[in-house]
Amino acid sequence: MKEKTKVSDIDRNIYDIKDEEKDAYRIEEGLTREIVEKLSKEKNDPDWMREFRLKALDIYNELQVPEWGPSIEGLNMDEIVTYVRPNTKMSAKWSEVPDDIKNTFDRLGIPEAERQSLAGVGAQYDSELVYHNVRKEVEEQGVIYTDMESALKGEYAEMVKEHFMKLVPPTDHKFAALHGAVWSGGSFVYVPPGVSVEIPLQSYFRLNAPGAGQFEHTLIIVDEGADLHFIEGCSAPKYNVANLHAGCVELFVGKGAKLRYSTIENWSKNMYNLNTKRAKVEENGRIEWVSGSFGSHVSYLYPMSVLNGKGARAEFTGVTFAGNDQNLDTGTKVIHNAENTSSYVNTRSISKDGGVSTFRSAVVITEKAKNSKSSVSCESLMVDNISRSDTIPAMDIRTRFADVGHEAKIGKISDDAVFYLMSRGLSEEEAKALIVSGFADNVSKELPVEYAVEMNNLIRLEMKGSIG
Amino acid sequence: MAENLLKVENLTVKVDEKEILHGINMEVNAGETHVIMGPNGAGKSTLGLAIMGNPKYTVSEGKISLDGEDITEEPANERAKKGLFLSFQAPIEVPGITLSEFLRNALQQRSDKRIKFWDFKKEVEENMELLDMDEKYLQRDLNVGFSGGEKKKAEVLQLLMIKPKLAILDETDSGLDVDAVKTVSKGISEYMKKCGGTLLIITHNTRILESLSVDKTHIIVKGKLAAEGDGSMVQKIIENGFAEFEK
Numbered sequence: 001m002k003e004k005t006k007v008s009d010i011d012r013n014i015y016d017i018k019d020e021e022k023d024a025y026r027i028e029e030g031l032t033r034e035i036v037e038k039l040s041k042e043k044n045d046p047d048w049m050r051e052f053r054l055k056a057l058d059i060y061n062e063l064q065v066p067e068w069g070p071s072i073e074g075l076n077m078d079e080i081v082t083y084v085r086p087n088t089k090m091s092a093k094w095s096e097v098p099d100d101i102k103n104t105f106d107r108l109g110i111p112e113a114e115r116q117s118l119a120g121v122g123a124q125y126d127s128e129l130v131y132h133n134v135r136k137e138v139e140e141q142g143v144i145y146t147d148m149e150s151a152l153k154g155e156y157a158e159m160v161k162e163h164f165m166k167l168v169p170p171t172d173h174k175f176a177a178l179h180g181a182v183w184s185g186g187s188f189v190y191v192p193p194g195v196s197v198e199i200p201l202q203s204y205f206r207l208n209a210p211g212a213g214q215f216e217h218t219l220i221i222v223d224e225g226a227d228l229h230f231i232e233g234c235s236a237p238k239y240n241v242a243n244l245h246a247g248c249v250e251l252f253v254g255k256g257a258k259l260r261y262s263t264i265e266n267w268s269k270n271m272y273n274l275n276t277k278r279a280k281v282e283e284n285g286r287i288e289w290v291s292g293s294f295g296s297h298v299s300y301l302y303p304m305s306v307l308n309g310k311g312a313r314a315e316f317t318g319v320t321f322a323g324n325d326q327n328l329d330t331g332t333k334v335i336h337n338a339e340n341t342s343s344y345v346n347t348r349s350i351s352k353d354g355g356v357s358t359f360r361s362a363v364v365i366t367e368k369a370k371n372s373k374s375s376v377s378c379e380s381l382m383v384d385n386i387s388r389s390d391t392i393p394a395m396d397i398r399t400r401f402a403d404v405g406h407e408a409k410i411g412k413i414s415d416d417a418v419f420y421l422m423s424r425g426l427s428e429e430e431a432k433a434l435i436v437s438g439f440a441d442n443v444s445k446e447l448p449v450e451y452a453v454e455m456n457n458l459i460r461l462e463m464k465g466s467i468g
Numbered sequence: 469m470a471e472n473l474l475k476v477e478n479l480t481v482k483v484d485e486k487e488i489l490h491g492i493n494m495e496v497n498a499g500e501t502h503v504i505m506g507p508n509g510a511g512k513s514t515l516g517l518a519i520m521g522n523p524k525y526t527v528s529e530g531k532i533s534l535d536g537e538d539i540t541e542e543p544a545n546e547r548a549k550k551g552l553f554l555s556f557q558a559p560i561e562v563p564g565i566t567l568s569e570f571l572r573n574a575l576q577q578r579s580d581k582r583i584k585f586w587d588f589k590k591e592v593e594e595n596m597e598l599l600d601m602d603e604k605y606l607q608r609d610l611n612v613g614f615s616g617g618e619k620k621k622a623e624v625l626q627l628l629m630i631k632p633k634l635a636i637l638d639e640t641d642s643g644l645d646v647d648a649v650k651t652v653s654k655g656i657s658e659y660m661k662k663c664g665g666t667l668l669i670i671t672h673n674t675r676i677l678e679s680l681s682v683d684k685t686h687i688i689v690k691g692k693l694a695a696e697g698d699g700s701m702v703q704k705i706i707e708n709g710f711a712e713f714e715k
Contacts, residue, residue, distance in 0.1 A: 419522045420560040422544035423553070424570075424626065425577035438564020438609070
């Protein structure tokens with residue numbers, strides 16, 4: 001008699017814990033007009049949004065998948081279930097959140113983060129917000145922090161309509177069109193003029209259903225002279241079916257306003273992360289991107305800053321870590337479209353166990369943008385001989401009156417540094433992990449301490465077992 | 469009978485297939501101070517690195533024992549935990565970890581108990597005062613942007629905190645001004661006094677040895693032990709050079 005041997009998956013880490021699937025509702029696989037209409041009805045969209053979705057679907061059907069980046073052949077759009085809603089209603093009380101969902105959040109440390117007096121917590125579980133809590137003082141300052149669905153119908157409906165997918169139109173690329181058609185969930189933030197939000201607002205996204213894509217939309221408007229730090233953290237458990245993330249982030253930074261947008265992404269290793277992020281910055285405004293990309297099978301991620309007013313400024317600080325079977329194509333774009341604008345890009349990428357990490361940047365300085373400055377610096381570290389790292393910087397300068405600099409460095413871990421640390425008692429693995437975390441400290445230094453710790457833990461986890 | 473703390477037998481070392489050391493023998497007893505001298509390129513640093521276990525330096529023949537235990541095949545971190553220490557000629561800059569965190573991490577590797585922060589702080593501050601080091605260095609990334617002198621002092625600070633059984637000092641005095649040599653030398657005598665340590669000092673001059681009593685001097689020339697003698701040999705070398713050993 002033959003016996004079947006079952007080999008169970010190796011437990012990667014706490015982020016791989018998956019809960020039993022209990023969907024209240026799930027629409028058929030594949031994407032048709034009927035599905036989009038059904039989804040729109042189910043979500044109780046205003047009319048304009050239903051129209052918007054259908055138009056986006058048409059555009060989606062017309063556009064081709066991009067052919068210039070890492071392969072996304074493993075992604076079969078017909079199999080993507082676009083919408084999975086958890087078995088729960090929006091809730092601001094922790095006690096009302098169902099237990100299995102709560103356990104997941106417990107493991108991810110969300111109540112912990114709240115205890116540490118972080119402001120509003122909007123955590124996305126699959127496609128709906130299940131837990132949402134804006135701290136009183138933030139609300140009292142007139143700051144609006146809500147889920148996109150409520151924003152679409154509430155007091156700020158007009159404002160949402162005015163801005164929704166204006167910065168990232170569905171015509172931008174195929175996955176922006178897809179997003180426009182099937183978007184669901186996400187956050188809306190409005191900071192009124194002159195208001196400075198002292199504590200960072202944060203949201204934690206997580207994908208939990210096999211075959212489910214996630215299409216959350218984030219819209220943030222920081223009005224004149226206001227100041228906000230928004231933190232987006234993502235992690236997802238691992239599945240065998242290809243998963244797609246095609247979210248969209250639109251940031252409007254007013255005159256003299258400042259927005260810092262921080263992200264730590266740790267998508268599961270089968271995820272296709274095709275996210276689009278863009279910020280428009282008015283006169284003397286400032287956008288600061290802090291971005292850590294660790295997970296996913298394939299990523300296309302290039303947050304873009306449009307410097308539209310005089311003296312506007314963009315900073316981009318990023319780290320990308322590509323391990324086994326990962327192809328992460330990340331970077332940033334900056335459009336200088338007014339005088340005296342400036343941009344600073346500082347990125348690090350790490351590749352290991354055959355991972356591929358590509359840095360791609362585009363800086364455009366238009367004729368109007370006289371006396372603008374741009375400085376791009378990227379460093380790559382390859383942990384072994386089988387990994388790969390590429391740098392593709394592009395610059396398009398249309399005025400003579402610009403100051404532009406670019407610097408790229410590619411290197412390997414120094415054996416002398418490893419030996420030095422080992423001679424003090426650290427194991428080879430610890431020594432390498434320490435060097436890699438140190439290499440990524442451009443980002444960790446910019447993050448709030450609990451996120452910096454999490455990022456260093458991620459690096460340690462990724463570096464484990466790298467000694468063969 | 470007391471075992472040698474360090475015993476090096478017929479040590480033959482290659483780097484990239486090129487033999488640098490050709491059968492070195494050396495015995496160091498606990499509590500002693502030994503000096504290694506020799507012309508540039510003779511293999512002194514190679515000896516230190518091979519004893520510490522740098523994987524670039526392949527031991528093709530011979531044996532290294534610490535406390536009677538063969539450590540020839542052990543990785544550097546295991547040797548460190550068994551009580552070996554090497555003060556680097558050119559300490560490496562490691563961004564991302566502060567000197568303070570690094571010291572605590574290194575100490576924690578050697579202890580089962582959690583190291584109490586206040587005990588650590590008190591001890592490190594005392595040692596830094598002795599070494600005339602600004603406490604601000606604790607919060608700076610390990611060796612990053614330190615001057616040559618501060619790097620060497622940071623090595624001696626590690627020595628005083630880690631308290632190894634045997635410390636190899638590879639030109640810890642080179643590139644230092646007169647005052648800094650004095651300070652570093654004070655730190656090294658403190659290690660001998662307080663920790664009952666053992667020293668193997670690679671050096672070109674006597675200033676660092678002033679407050680120490682040297683038990684033995686080894687002269688290495690062209691990867692071989694050319695001569696051995698007592699402490700007085702150091703002064704003779706300084707005066708006459710290595711010419712007589714180079715034949």
